[in-house]
Amino acid sequence: MPPGGTMSKVQNREPADIECWLTDMDGVLVHENKAVPGAADLIQRWVDTSKRFLVLTNNSIFTPRDLAARLRASGLEIPEENLWTSALATAQFLKSQMPHGRAFVIGEAGLTTALHEAGFILTDQNPDYVVLGETRNYSFEAITQAIRLIGNGARFIATNPDATGPSKEGPLPATGAVAALITKATGREPYVVGKPNPMMFRSAMNRIQAHSETTAMIGDRMDTDIVAGMEAGLHTVLVFTGITQPEDIDAFPFRPDQALNSVADLIPHI
Incomplete structure (x- = not known):
């Protein structure tokens, strides 16, 4: 894999051009109740650069307040207003x-x-x-x-x-x-309603007044995050810290716009 972890890229949108970010939670920001290396830095970079963002999860058990507390215990400070559940x-x-x-x-x-x-x-x-x-x-x-x-x-x-x-x-x-x-x-x-229904992403974009042309989705699964992001017209970023691994991509008839080892590889481009 080339330096920086980029595996494949579609040359329509660059990460630097993205104004709003949607990201999956499990397998992207946290793994087994621990923050993925680079996740806290990515959240901080979004805050520092005034990017609008939401952390998405299909889990419907927790309120945003409860979820924020659980993430805090994992090492991530994410305000409850930046959490979007199914x-x-x-x-x-x-x-x-x-x-x-x-x-x-x-x-x-x-x-x-x-x-x-x-x-x-x-x-x-x-x-x-x-x-x-x-x-x-x-x-x-x-x-x-x-x-x-x-x-x-x-x-x-x-x-x-x-x-x-x-x-x-x-x-x-x-x-x-x-x-x-x-x-x-x-x-x-x-x-x-939840992923892979693009409705989940459209409702999230409505929440932060985002437009598909300048919004990206980060996920760890080709069959939910990436396909739904693609169908919603978003720039898609696949990371290999969760379910889908590099050798799995060829089994799908579609591709992410970017594939990275982890969210840490995305930080220099924002």
């Missing part, structure tokens, strides 16, 4: 679809708080939507209730498509796996 994106989407609607929610504080703040009533009585998010303790009773409500006409929404999530003991069933169970029982597919 829960926030889902709440914004539903607010645009049906202001002051009613929702039956399977999820934790990150999702319920976001929907409350978006003006939704959380109820199991005649909801307009069933909203499925991440939770540490899926309830068979709640899943059964969701199936019945969807059968009675409630619209089915999922915060993200991830089938599994990490834990110290190994993979855990996540939103996508439970959504598949509900789909099998109801015949209804959910509308999924």
